[in-house]
Amino acid sequence: MNEKKHWDRIAPSYNDEIFDVYASDKKKKLQRFIRKHGSKNKTAIDFGCGNGKSFPYLAPNFKHIVGLDISKGLLKQAKQRGYANVDLKQADLTKQNLALAPVDFAFCCNVIMFPELKKNYTMLANINKALHTGGTAIMVLPSLDSALFSSWRLIEMYRKEGVEVSEIPAHEFHYFKGNKRDLIQGIVHIEGVPTKHYSYSELQVICKEAGFKITAIEKLEYHWSTEFASVPEWLKEPYPWDWLVECVKD
Ligand SMILES: C[S@@+](CC[C@H](N)C(=O)[O-])C[C@H]1O[C@@H](n2cnc3c(N)ncnc32)[C@H](O)[C@@H]1O
Known part of the structure; x- marks a missing residue:
């Protein structure tokens, strides 16, 4: 894809x-993690800062922030927010070195x-x-377990309405559009866009391989309305989630 x-x-x-992660984060956990690591002596980078x-969460908590993104259009909007301690730069973060x-x-x-x-x-x-060595990274990443769990909940919703799994319209599972290899590798389609999703254990492996020591992997839970247009009264926790990974450069 040309990002x-x-x-x-x-x-x-x-x-x-x-x-919008901040609007949907049920327990406002992401804000708490940012505050936990914030200090007026510390510098930060927001990788893929979007608009x-x-x-609003990083700027009051850090001395200086660099926002990096590939999209000039989004960087322009980010600049309009007018934070004096934020500098913006266009960069393709998937390029080596x-x-x-x-x-x-x-x-x-x-x-x-x-x-x-x-x-x-x-x-x-x-x-x-x-x-810097000892520096912390906070990353939010899509959860494969959550995508599978949400679809399992969808099957339950149909079953309670008297519809067997074999009768559920195929478009309800449009998330899992790829072939077996895609699915095994966590490629789930969101709004038609193939999107990498991660399992808990996979995160443990790849973060270590990238030179991090993981200090926490937590669920960032969202309301069911982020998954379904109509949410039945009985559908409560466990909620759908992204992974929040906290790790330190070893
Ligand atoms: C889902 S948005 C998230 C934006 C922001 N972090 C937020 O939470 O609102 C993904 C962002 O990644 C940026 N992006 C995608 N590919 C990129 C790349 N190769 N290099 C840098 N930024 C990229 C997009 O422009 C977009 O702003």
């Missing part, structure tokens, strides 16, 4: 089209989800390289 073209096309309607949705001045804190929310799997590993390595 620059894709994201520049979405930029004008970004807020309507793209999932700067995280700046990015030259970035090292920082204390790396933040990356729903970016490392390329269907071309190598790009995810290169981006993880870039994040690791951009940190």
Whole structure:
């Protein structure tokens, strides 16, 4: 995929089209994790900052932040937020050997989800390289377990209405559009876009391989309305989730 073209096309309607983690985060956990690592002596990079949705949380908590993104359209919107301690730069974060001045804190929310799997590993390595030793990264990543669990819940919803699994319209499972190899590798289609999703154990492996020591992998839980247009009264916890990974550069 040509990410620059894709994201520049979405930029004008970004807020309507793209999932807002902060609005959906049931327990406001992401904000707490940012505050936990914040310090007026620390510098940070927001990898794939988009239109700067995280700046209201990052800017008051850090000395200086660099927002990096591939989309000029989104960077323009991010600039309009007007944070004095945020500098913005266009960069393709999937390119090897990015030259970035090292920082204390790396933040990356729903970016490392390329269907071309190598790009995810290169981006993880870039994040690791951009940190001082001992620096922390907070990353939000799509969960394969959550995608499978949501579909299982959908089957339950139909069953309670008297519809057997074999009778459920095929379009309800449009998420799992790829072949077996895609599915095994965590490629799930969101709004028609192939999107890499991760299992818990896979994260343990790939973060270690990128040079990180994991300090926490937690669920960032969302309301069921983020998955289904109509949510039955009985559908409660466990809720759908992204992974929140906290790790330290070893
Ligand atoms: C789902 S949005 C998330 C944006 C932001 N982190 C947020 O949570 O609102 C994905 C972002 O990644 C950026 N992106 C996609 N591919 C990229 C690449 N190769 N290099 C840098 N940024 C990229 C997009 O432009 C977009 O802003």
